[in-house]
Amino acid sequence: QLHLVESGGGLVQAGGSLRLSCAASGRTSSINSMGWFRQAPGKEQEFVAVTSWSGASTFYAGSVEGRFTISRDNAKNTLYLQMNILKPEDTALYHCAASKRLIPTVNRQDYNYWGQGTQVTVSS
DSSP states (O other): OEEEEEEOOOOEEEEOEEEEEEEEEEEEGGGGOOEEEEEEEOOOOEEEEEOOEEESOOOOOOOOOOOOOOEEEETTEEEEEEESSSSSGGEEEEEEEOOOOOOOOGGGGGOOOOOOOOOEEEEO
């Protein structure tokens, strides 16, 4: 089994920055790509960013590209999401997820493990 725990969320003004972390424990050797998803109140969960195991391959949703950066430290079993120039529409519950797939994927059904989420609120 694999456990994922997110941290780093909070309240920030528009234009500000936050860095989310996702610590993995348990069977970390079973996972390859890792990603971030988010869900705003009253909306469906949406893909945010994904990275391959090595970190060499990344992909972002168009709404965050150029503002968010996904990275991982495999020695620490930790995934990060650096979020800059935050906007009120970035307000959501952010979940990290881990997939056994080698090729990074944007599809939530391809992810095997999920964290509980960390809340990000951006005020205008």
